[in-house]
Amino acid sequence: MTRKTTPTAIETAVLVKSARRCALCFSLTGDLLEKLGQIAHLDQDPSNTSEDNLAFLCLLHHTLYDSKTSQHKNYTKSEVKVARLQLYECVENGKHHLQPVRASKRSEIIEVRQIELAEEAVEIFSQLPGIFRYIRSPFGSSDEGSSIASEREEINDHVSHIALERLRTCEELFKRLDAIRHKFVAYFGMENRMSFEVVLRTRGEILAAAEALLVAIDPISRTKAESIIWFHTVEADDLDLRIQRATDQILKVCQSVLREDSTTQGIRNGQTKPADLKND
Structure with missing residues (x-):
């Protein structure tokens, strides 16, 4: 269209x-x-x-x-x-x-929703760098990937099985992130859309690489797929850096909202004063 x-x-x-x-x-x-x-x-x-x-x-x-x-x-x-x-x-x-004076009421409702959304986003995004490093870690136990291996008995690729099993283990977190992204963008601005897309796209790249290993035979294709799956500890890791940047962006937005709420609550409870009310 x-x-x-x-x-x-x-x-x-x-x-x-x-x-x-x-x-x-x-x-x-x-x-x-x-x-x-x-x-x-x-x-x-x-x-x-x-x-x-x-x-x-x-x-x-x-x-x-x-x-x-x-x-x-x-x-x-x-x-x-x-x-x-x-x-x-x-x-x-x-x-x-x-x-009537509904503006203040609606403002309060929006503020509450923003705070709740920010708290959930912080909970999700603060886990992401560690989650991706876990998914892409070259270290693990010998029985990792067994659940995938049992489903795909005709294909024996331990690297792929491990990556797919770890992705499945973390699936719930990615579903939660996908569920809040449209509301987050609506409440906090279109400039935050890219951070969500980066996370979901990176997850998709790892999944695609793991699936590719199941059919890849030539060394070049396997090396390319494994370079996406495994976390690089020696040199700068592009996937790790992009997840960290996306996380930092969302946490910065959320923390400004939560900090403002904390200050407001303190003022209401008489624990602190805004700058223009402080004694000289």
Whole structure:
């Protein structure tokens, strides 16, 4: 499908009718705050720029609805259309200006979600450098890989079996990371998407190399695959460096959120004071 530029008149109509309020936020929680967001294509076809196929959604709901990964899609087309109609009627009647002091409440909800998401991301990413070194460690016990070997009796490749077994052992952590990545990007910005992609792509490279060893016969192919699987202790290891950089990026984002929350809690409990309230 080819993405077409939405005609200015149609784009303007969508923005004006929605008043830049998210249709799903309004439908689900009654939230009528103006949002940063994007126009979603309801039929997932970016070439269909008819006004009936478009709806303004906040960044989080846009990510959940208009994502290319359909398994993360949480809302139906008809559901969004109903929400859009309700929102348009509200805006047309001028009721979107009557929102009470909901901004502070929503801000608190977003803050709580950011903190929870940051805590989970820290828990996951802080394990990743060690997890990848474990998966790629050239050291191990003689019975490692036996579970894979029993499944693939016709293929006897100990290196591949070890790598595949270790990847399987750590599968749950990678599933957790994949499960939070869209929400993390929605809450903390698109610039963090690459860190998640680097981790999942690196895992995929190791898996592909391990699978390649099961069929590789010539020495060059085997050496190439093993250079990806095994951790290099003598020289700089590219895979290890990229995982560390991705981890550092996410931890930096999360720690700034968690540090701010810790300071705020301290102020509320009277344990500390913001800089402008401290005594000279």
